[in-house]
Amino acid sequence: MSFRDTIVKLKESAEIQWNEFVEQIPEIIVAILIIVLGLYISKTIATFFRKVIFKKTSDPLMTNFLAKTIKISLTIFVIMIALKVAGLGGIAAGLLTAAGASAIIFGFAFRDIGENFISGVILSFNRPFDVNDTVMIGDIFGRVKMMEFRFTKLKTFDGRDVYIPNSDIIKKAVYNYTEDGYYRLDFVVGIDYEDDIDIAKKVIIDAVVSTTGVMNTEEHQCFVTVDSLGVSTVNLKVIFWTKTKEYKRGALEVKSDVIKNVKNVIIKNGLNMPADITEIKLYGSQDSIPVTVSTTS
DSSP, X not given: OOHHHHHHHHHHHHHHHHHHHHHHHHHHHXXXXXXXXXXXXXXXXXXXXXXXXXXXXXXXXXXXXXXXXXXXXXXXXXXXXHHHHTTOHHHHHHHHHHHHHHHHHHHHHTHHHHHHHHHHHHHHHSOSOOTTOEEEETTEEEEEEEEOSSEEEEEETTSOEEXXXXXXXXXXXXXXXXXXXXXXXXXXXXXXXXSOHHHHHHHHHHHHHTSTTEEOOSSSOOEEEEEEEXXXXXXXXXXXXXXXXXXXXXHHHHHHHHHHHHHHHHHHTTOOOOOOOOOOOOOXXXXXXOOOOOOOO
């Protein structure tokens, strides 16, 4: 085949391809319109379902997951239809095949990202906390502020923002301090050895349960128990419950009021809260301690 013949064949092939392209222009325009309109409809439907799902669950992570799933599914469906209308059905099938192969390749290349995403999907349906719950994950303690597919954001009580990979949440123990809204607090108060313990326990528990914010039910009972015998005091442990989502401020304000009321009721009932006793020992030839008492007028 001569060079001239080759040029002729190339020219004929180009003309055929151009003619086919021109014939497909209307179909391509229709496909583009389908994609544009389809993306808009997909976004609208996803937004609508987001609002409906949020009213049903009030769960941001579940809402985001289902809304994004609906949007992505509709987008893929629209693109497949557009390619078929444009006469590119073979390309559509090839894209689906390539997407499956790419998913495997990227799964190995970005294993951590995929693991966090899958963990986020799992947490969408089953997780040990909600937004605004106070939790401890590993050694990180704070309030849940935001949940995404790859991470969960905690706000610690000293003002730091911590982003925890969802895969860590799946693997580690999670302590939820406010899941049911109840939180238990305690403190120790010392009374004199000569004081009547039963009377002290009664007046203390009465002061505790009468404090605003303290819950005392069959399931969440407040009580006082002898904790230990100190050097100069009998130490009573006061245990009580409060219902609050404000773990730090709300709970600590209730605890402050309880301690104040307990202190007042102890004094009012003639009980004592003695200070610590200091023991002084003499060594060697020392047989006395010189003490000087000065008075001021």
